[in-house]
Amino acid sequence: MSGEAVLRQVRSVLCRLEETIIFALIERGQFLVNRVIYEPGAFGPELGGESLVDYLLHETEKIHASVRRYLSPDEHPFFPDPPAPILPPLDMDDPLQPNNININGRIRRVYETEVVPHICAPGDDKQYGSSSTGDVICLQSLSRRIHYGKFVAESKYRGNPDLYMPAIAAADSSTLQAMITDPAVENEVLERVRLKASAYGRGTEDEGSQPMIDPETVVEIYERWIIPMNKEVQLAYLLQRQPGRPGAEEPT
Amino acid sequence: MSGEAVLRQVRSVLCRLEETIIFALIERGQFLVNRVIYEPGAFGPELGGESLVDYLLHETEKIHASVRRYLSPDEHPFFPDPPAPILPPLDMDDPLQPNNININGRIRRVYETEVVPHICAPGDDKQYGSSSTGDVICLQSLSRRIHYGKFVAESKYRGNPDLYMPAIAAADSSTLQAMITDPAVENEVLERVRLKASAYGRGTEDEGSQPMIDPETVVEIYERWIIPMNKEVQLAYLLQRQPGRPGAEEPT
Numbered sequence: 001m002s003g004e005a006v007l008r009q010v011r012s013v014l015c016r017l018e019e020t021i022i023f024a025l026i027e028r029g030q031f032l033v034n035r036v037i038y039e040p041g042a043f044g045p046e047l048g049g050e051s052l053v054d055y056l057l058h059e060t061e062k063i064h065a066s067v068r069r070y071l072s073p074d075e076h077p078f079f080p081d082p083p084a085p086i087l088p089p090l091d092m093d094d095p096l097q098p099n100n101i102n103i104n105g106r107i108r109r110v111y112e113t114e115v116v117p118h119i120c121a122p123g124d125d126k127q128y129g130s131s132s133t134g135d136v137i138c139l140q141s142l143s144r145r146i147h148y149g150k151f152v153a154e155s156k157y158r159g160n161p162d163l164y165m166p167a168i169a170a171a172d173s174s175t176l177q178a179m180i181t182d183p184a185v186e187n188e189v190l191e192r193v194r195l196k197a198s199a200y201g202r203g204t205e206d207e208g209s210q211p212m213i214d215p216e217t218v219v220e221i222y223e224r225w226i227i228p229m230n231k232e233v234q235l236a237y238l239l240q241r242q243p244g245r246p247g248a249e250e251p252t
Numbered sequence: 253m254s255g256e257a258v259l260r261q262v263r264s265v266l267c268r269l270e271e272t273i274i275f276a277l278i279e280r281g282q283f284l285v286n287r288v289i290y291e292p293g294a295f296g297p298e299l300g301g302e303s304l305v306d307y308l309l310h311e312t313e314k315i316h317a318s319v320r321r322y323l324s325p326d327e328h329p330f331f332p333d334p335p336a337p338i339l340p341p342l343d344m345d346d347p348l349q350p351n352n353i354n355i356n357g358r359i360r361r362v363y364e365t366e367v368v369p370h371i372c373a374p375g376d377d378k379q380y381g382s383s384s385t386g387d388v389i390c391l392q393s394l395s396r397r398i399h400y401g402k403f404v405a406e407s408k409y410r411g412n413p414d415l416y417m418p419a420i421a422a423a424d425s426s427t428l429q430a431m432i433t434d435p436a437v438e439n440e441v442l443e444r445v446r447l448k449a450s451a452y453g454r455g456t457e458d459e460g461s462q463p464m465i466d467p468e469t470v471v472e473i474y475e476r477w478i479i480p481m482n483k484e485v486q487l488a489y490l491l492q493r494q495p496g497r498p499g500a501e502e503p504t
C-alpha cells in the first residue's frame with residue numbers, strides 16, 4: 001500500500017476511535033471524581049498496595065494478555081511484562097519497525113490528574129466499582145489512540161522517505177516535529193470531535209436537557225493531551241526508525 | 253422513601269442505562285458477527301473448553317467479584333459461584349427482599365443468537381479480541397438493565413402493597429403480569445430509545461453519513477428482549493416476595 005493509502009486507512013481508524021473515546025468519557029463522567037480509587041493502598045492490603053484502578057487495570061491486562069492482546073502492534077500494556085499468552089501466537093501483520101515506545105505511564109498520570117477532574121464533578125459518590133471499570137475502558141482507548149501515532153508516523157515516512165531520512169539520520173527532533181505537524185488536519189480533528197461530542201453528549205429533553213458532557217471538555221482533552229501525546233509518539237517512533245529497513249523501499 | 257419516589261429514582265437509573273447500552277451496542281456493532289468467538293473450544297484447549305467470550309466474561313467476573321461487584325444487589329454474575337471478594341464486605345443498602353433470581357443464562361443465549369446478528373454485519377473480520385471485550389460490556393449492561401426489574405417490582409409493590417399482596421399470595425401470575433404492565437410507559441421508553449439511538453448512532457457527515465447503528469434495531473432489542481425480560485424478572489421477584497417482610501409496612 002502507498003504511504004498515502006495507509007495514512008487514509010490509519011486516519012479512518014483514528015476517526016472511529018473518537019466515538020469509542022467520547023462514549024467512554026461520557027460513561028465515566030456520570031460518576032464523581034472518587035479520588036480514593038486512585039490512592040495506592042486505600043482499599044486495604046488485600047490489593048497488594050495497589051490502588052483500586054491499578055488493581056482492576058492490572059488484572060484486566062493479565063486476562064487480555066492471555067488471549068494475545070499485547071501481541072498486536074496497536075496495543076500497549078500499562079503494566080510491564082504482561083504474562084505470556086495462553087493461546088498459541090498468531091502471525092500478525094505488523095507494518096511497524098521494531099520499537100520500544102510506550103508512554104502509558106504518562107497517559108495514566110495525565111488521565112488521573114487532568115482528565116478525570118475535567119470530565120467528573122468533584123466529590124465521592126461511592127460508585128467505586130463502576131468508576132474504576134470506566135477508567136479501565138477510558139485508559140485503554142486513550143492509550144490505543146495515542147500510540148496509533150506509530151502507524152501515523154510510519155505512513156508519513158513511507159509517503160515521503162527521502163524527506164524524512166535526513167532528519168532521522170541527524171536525529172533532528174525540531175525538524176521532524178515540524179514535518180509531522182499539520183495544523184489544518186489538527187483543526188479538522190478538533191472540529192469533528194466538537195460535533196460528535198455535541199451529538200453524543202447532549203442527553204435527551206426529558207432528562208432535563210442537561211448535556212452529559214460539555215463538548216468543549218472533549219475538545220480540550222484532544223487539544224491538550226491526545227493530539228500532543230500522539231505527536232510525541234510519532235516523533236519518538238521516527239527517531240528510532242532505521243532508514244534502511246523494509247517499508248521505505250517497498251513497491252507501492 | 254415512598255414507592256412513588258423509589259420508582260422515580262429507579263426509572264432515572266434505567267433511563268441513564270439506555271446510554272450505556274446504546275454505546276455498548278454501537279461499539280460491538282463496528283465489528284462483524286465473528287461467530288467463532290462464541291464456539292466452545294474453538295480457540296483450543298488452552299481456554300479449558302470455553303469459548304473466547306466465555307473465557308473473557310468468566311475471568312472478568314472473577315476480578316470484579318474480588319472487588320465486591322456481586323455483593324451489590326443490582327449485579328448478577330453470568331457464571332455461578334463467583335469467588336469470594338478479597339476486599340472486606342461492605343454494609344450495602346439493599347432495598348430488595350431475599351431472592352435467587354438470575355436469568356443471565358437466557359440473556360446470554362438471546363444476546364449471542366439474536367442481538368449480535370442484529371447489530372453486527374455477518375462475517376468474520378478477525379477482530380476477536382475487540383469483539384469479545386465488547387460482548388462482555390454489552391452483556392454486563394444488559395444484565396444490569398434486565399435484573400433492575402427487581403427494583404422496579406419492589407417499588408411498585410411498596411407503592412401499593414394492598415393491591416399486590418392478594419395476587420402474590422395466590423401466586424396469580426397473569427394478574428401480576430397485568431399489574432406490572434403499563435403500555436404507556438413502555439411506549440415512552442421505546443420512543444426515547446429511538447431518539448437516543450438516532451442521535452448517538454448517526455455518525456458524522458465526513459464518515460459518509462452512514463449511521464453506526466439503525467435506531468430501529470435498538471428499539472427492536474428493547475421491544476423484543478429487554479422489556480419482556482425485565483418484566484419477567486419483575487414477575488419472578490413478586491412471586492418470591494414474602495408479603496409480611498419489611499418494606500411493605502415501612503413508614504413512607
